[in-house]
Each structure stands twice: as structure tokens, then as C-alpha cells.
Amino acid sequence: MATGVAPAPLPHVKVRGGGIGFTKSVDFAKVLSVPGALRTASSRGRALVVWSSSTESDTMELEPASEGSPLLVPRQKYCESIHQTRRRKTRTVMVGNVALGSDHPMRIQTMTTSDTKDVAKTVEEVMRIADKGADFVRITVQGKKEADACFEIKNTLVQKNYNIPLVADIHFAPTVALRVAECFDKIRVNPGNFADRRAQFEKLEYTEDDYEKELEHIEKVFSPLVEKCKKYGRAMRIGTNHGSLSDRIMSYYGDSPRGMVIISFLTIYLTII
Structure with missing residues (x-):
């Protein structure tokens, strides 16, 4: 259960049960969270709250991911100090036998x-890369033949x-991602072309129902990969x-960085529900 606290200057924030909604853009919302996290439906007109269970405090400030965005993310400084290097605190992620993030x-x-x-x-190229001191090697996996070759490469x-650790670079091929997740240590997907096609500029107007149906399609296609990566202990x-x-x-956000942020957070949301 999560409780949202809407400050007086933000009358447009609404709190309902386990979710936060708002009628128009807001500056920020302060949210009190307890174990279980804030997860609301990803629909226009409602806020999608991305929350990390590793946060040290139960109270955090959220702000739209971009101007007018329905995605709320933790408010934080872009740079802690301009005078010295200070790493932003993150969780540790294991990629094969190599720890990434946190204090590593x-x-x-x-x-x-x-x-x-x-x-x-x-194989020869990966060995040369490893000998030069790299920690990970990414390999493009375009289709089934490449996915089959990945098993032989790894072995x-x-x-x-x-x-x-080997990283599979995947585009346009959910079945290929499912296959190579059985042997490689990390799967990299492009959130815009894993389930969606790249923009063809064929349809620039979407109704609310059209938009929701496409979100359901993305979840249907992407969720099996998430489950398989969990099963095999793969990073994503x-x-x-x-x-x-x-x-x-493109129809909602145009050719903009904001669109890239939106699709990224929507895809990440599918990995935590």
C-alpha cells in the first residue's frame, strides 16, 4: 500500500488507493512508500511511478520524467558536485561473474x-578484447542462425x-532474444523496436484505445523475455x-528525447510488475 501526499500548491494531484493520478502537469509530488512499491497502470491521464525498493528512505520526492510526462521518477540532482567526482548510488547488478554498479x-x-x-x-575477436582488459563484450544477434552460433561461441x-561475460545485442527479434538468453550473460534490447516497429510515419494519430492496445501488445511480447532472464539469472x-x-x-511525443524517455520507463515498468 502506498500513500501519496499532495502539497497544497499542487491541487491537481489525486491519490487513489495504490496509485497517483493528476489532471494536468505538476511540479512534483511527495510520496510515502512502504515495502511493496508504487506501481500504477501505465495509462495516459494516470501517473506511472517508478520506485526502487533499495531506497534508503521511505519518503522521496517524485517529479515528471519530462515536461508534461505521466511518468514520475525520483527527484535527484543531475550532478552532486562540479568540483569532485561523486558516483550516484546504484544497486549491484551481476553480469555473469562480474559485478556492475554500486561501489564496484x-x-x-x-x-x-x-x-x-x-x-x-x-571467438578470436572476443579473446583479443578480453586480453586487452575489457570487462564485457557485446555481440550482435540478428536472427536464428546468429542465436544458434552464440551457443558455440560461448562454449x-x-x-x-x-x-x-557476453552481451547479446537484439533488435526486432523477440524469439531470438528468448533463445540467446539461455547462453549469454546479458540481453540488450531497444525498447522502441523490440515489440514495436521503428517509426514508418504511417499513422500519426492514435486514439486512447489504440494506444492502450499497443501497450498491451508490448507487455505480451516483452514479458516472456523478462521471465526467462529471471529464470537464468541474466542481466538486462x-x-x-x-x-x-x-x-x-512519435504520435504522442514527436521526434524528441522525451519520447525516448517515455518508452524506456514504460519498458522498465514491465520488468517490475
Whole structure:
């Protein structure tokens, strides 16, 4: 159960049971949370609250992810100090046998350039990268043949005593992601083209029902990958770029950074429900 506290200057914030809604843009909302987290439906006109259970305090201030956004995220400084390096506190995420985040060292990742189907060449490239001191290697996995090759790549590296974590770079292929999650240590997906197509500029007007149906489609396609990664203990990365702007996102937020933020948070939301 979560209780929202709407300050007097913010009369447009509404609190209902386990969710927070508002009738128009707000500056911030202070929320009191207890174990169980704040999770509200991702619908226009209602606030989607992204909350980390690792927060030290039960009380936090939330603000829209961007101007007019229905997504509320913890308010925090962009930079703690301009005079010295201070890392933002994060949780530890295990990628294979390497710890990432929190107080662990900054990690180095690079990407192979070889054809993933060429197992011998890809293995040789990964070994050279590991010998140079990288912590992770990302490999593009475009289709089923590449996904099948990933098993041989991983097994060959292990036989040669190379246990560097491997990251699968996935676009447009949910079934491929499900396959490679069985052997690689992390799955990187682009939230705009994993379930959606990249923007074709074919439909620039969506009704509320159209929008909700597409969100349901994203959940249906993306949730099996989340469950599989949980089963195998795989890390996931939501990697956003301009290719994340589907027609649905473009119709609501235009060709903008805001659209990339929105689709990222909606995708992250699906990993915690």
C-alpha cells in the first residue's frame, strides 16, 4: 500500500488507493512508500511511478520524467558536485561473474565487428578484447542462425578458459532474444523496436484505445523475455536511441528525447510488475 501526499500548491494531484493520478502537469509530488512499491497502470491521464525498493528512505520526492510526462521518477540532482567526482548510488547488478554498479569499479564494454555466424572469427575477436582488459563484450544477434552460433561461441570460449561475460545485442527479434538468453550473460534490447516497429510515419494519430492496445501488445511480447532472464539469472539493459521512436511514440511525443524517455520507463515498468 502506498500513500501519496499532495502539497497544497499542487491541487491537481489525486491519490487513489495504490496509485497517483493528476489532471494536468505538476511540479512534483511527495510520496510515502512502504515495502511493496508504487506501481500504477501505465495509462495516459494516470501517473506511472517508478520506485526502487533499495531506497534508503521511505519518503522521496517524485517529479515528471519530462515536461508534461505521466511518468514520475525520483527527484535527484543531475550532478552532486562540479568540483569532485561523486558516483550516484546504484544497486549491484551481476553480469555473469562480474559485478556492475554500486561501489564496484567502472566497467569497460566494447562490441565485436565480425559476422556472428563466423564462430571462429568471433571467438578470436572476443579473446583479443578480453586480453586487452575489457570487462564485457557485446555481440550482435540478428536472427536464428546468429542465436544458434552464440551457443558455440560461448562454449568455445569457456573451453579456452575465457569467462568474460557476453552481451547479446537484439533488435526486432523477440524469439531470438528468448533463445540467446539461455547462453549469454546479458540481453540488450531497444525498447522502441523490440515489440514495436521503428517509426514508418504511417499513422500519426492514435486514439486512447489504440494506444492502450499497443501497450498491451508490448507487455505480451516483452514479458516472456523478462521471465526467462529471471529464470537464468541474466542481466538486462534497456538501450534507448533514436530507433526507439515507433509510430505510437512519435504520435504522442514527436521526434524528441522525451519520447525516448517515455518508452524506456514504460519498458522498465514491465520488468517490475
